[in-house]
Amino acid sequence: MVESIIDTTMRTLSCSDINHCERTMKLLTFISFKGGAGKTTALMAIASCLLNRGKKIAIFEADDNRPISQWRDYARTKETWDENCEVITADTLEDFEAGYGKAEQGGYEIALVDSQGGGSELNDTILINSDFVVLPTALTVLDTDETIETFKYVVSRLADEGGDMNVAILKTRVPTGKLTKAQTRTSELLDELPIFTSVLHNRNAFEDMKFRGLLHQTAEKLEQNPADKLLAGNFHTAIKEADTLAVDLLDALQGEN
Numbered sequence: 281m282v283e284s285i286i287d288t289t290m291r292t293l294s295c296s297d298i299n300h301c302e303r304t305m306k307l308l309t310f311i312s313f314k315g316g317a318g319k320t321t322a323l324m325a326i327a328s329c330l331l332n333r334g335k336k337i338a339i340f341e342a343d344d345n346r347p348i349s350q351w352r353d354y355a356r357t358k359e360t361w362d363e364n365c366e367v368i369t370a371d372t373l374e375d376f377e378a379g380y381g382k383a384e385q386g387g388y389e390i391a392l393v394d395s396q397g398g399g400s401e402l403n404d405t406i407l408i409n410s411d412f413v414v415l416p417t418a419l420t421v422l423d424t425d426e427t428i429e430t431f432k433y434v435v436s437r438l439a440d441e442g443g444d445m446n447v448a449i450l451k452t453r454v455p456t457g458k459l460t461k462a463q464t465r466t467s468e469l470l471d472e473l474p475i476f477t478s479v480l481h482n483r484n485a486f487e488d489m490k491f492r493g494l495l496h497q498t499a500e501k502l503e504q505n506p507a508d509k510l511l512a513g514n515f516h517t518a519i520k521e522a523d524t525l526a527v528d529l530l531d532a533l534q535g536e537n
């Protein structure tokens with residue numbers, strides 16, 4: 281499939297110099313079989329931080345509820361968007377391949393994928409072309425069970441292709457207070473698998489992001505209003521957390537070179 285994407289790009293570019301046509305854009309996929317695991321929110325937070333670090337990014341939206349397009353549309357009305365972020369819908373393999381070629385030509389450095397639930401031909405193609413796969417999960421027993429199933433699925437797809445196992449679990453919606461015994465147990469169980477040491481906590485800023493726009497731009501707007509100073513502080517705390525994760529991901533993608 282990597283080959284086929286390169287071929288598509290080459291055809292689109294009608295380029296005679298192979299060096300201009302090599303895959304340069306990194307593909308970062310967020311996936312979970314369980315609905316509501318926190319995929320879209322984690323992607324939005326990471327996207328905000330990558331943009332703030334000056335990256336030009338594309339987001340492939342495979343979810344037909346279109347949460348990313350809605351996020352962008354809200355953000356544009358509130359002037360909390362960054363046009364260095366292109367949203368590309370990808371409901372089918374053809375959409376994905378065409379979008380991929382377009383994004384590479386557009387000079388996008390990283391493409392983030394908000395994937396569809398479950399296994400599909402589209403998901404399999406995206407997975408085997410991913411430079412890194414993130415599996416967000418909350419700390420409930422049900423989420424953990426589904427995460428382990430998703431992990432096994434992702435690893436088996438990557439193994440079929442003989443690719444690198446660049447996959448890690450991300451704990452999200454982690455309570456800011458003390459964990460219950462059950463949460464501690466599931467957290468320790470997940471620690472047995474490849475996992476990010478940084479987590480995303482359960483924060484209003486992450487929850488509100490879909491109605492407010494990019495994290496940094498939102499914090500900046502809130503700061504302009506003295507009544508929103510406290511809220512701005514909450515956004516800054518969330519930003520710090522998400523940025524630690526973004527740096528971990530950038531390091532992981534760098535290791536891919």
Ligand SMILES: Nc1ncnc2c1ncn2[C@@H]1O[C@H](COP(=O)(O)OP(=O)(O)OP(=O)(O)O)[C@@H](O)[C@H]1O
Pocket residue numbers: 312314315316317318319320321322343397452453454480481482483484486487488
């Ligand atoms: N770290 C967090 N802090 C607070 N709320 C969160 C966090 N992560 C996710 N949420 C909230 O949990 C809900 C589900 O999250 P999200 O939509 O990101 O999950 P998803 O895996 O993309 O779901 P779907 O399977 O429907 O696409 C949303 O209302 C979101 O705002």
Ligand SMILES: [Mg+2]
Pocket residue numbers: 319320321343347394
């Ligand atoms: Mg989603």
